Amino acid sequence: MSLRHYLRRPPSVSAADAVRLVAEGALVVDVRRDFEWRRVHIPGAVHMPLEQLPTRCLELPEDRLLIAFCTGGIRSAGAANLLVENGFEAVNMSRGLVEWRAAGGPLSS
Template identity: 80%
Template sequence: MPGAVHLPPETLSARLPELPEDRLLITFCTGGIRSAGAANLLMENGFEAANMSRGLFEWRAAGGPLTP
């Protein structure tokens, strides 16, 4: 997705200090399951977060662009 930052789940906890605290963070993965755990971790650490429950499958089905 344009503007997205890739943070693998195994690195997310260590990279929390890099994340902005002043906006909603939306997590996504291919199908939406792994990103649900990431959204929960963010919320447990005081971030406003939401999971894109059907992930990239739904994004592409809606015509959303992808960038390398």
């Protein structure tokens, strides 16, 4: 993934908004590494590590809002920009897992 994906600020939502959007049908795209996913993840999220996203993003649905997600919000910012460039409606969940927990979002281990 190009450095330019990290230099622009993508559309973003808070974790509280993300929890609501998921309940309304949005899909979380977790771009963390495998070991991070195995430790804890959001139920119903799609796991697509950032390194795989450029070649696999076309597997994602085009008819749902995609919420890019990682531990702190930096990797997912680049992911959200990449998804938008590929024609998806996508946002970054700022502050990632830290804020998701604080907002009371569900987690699976």
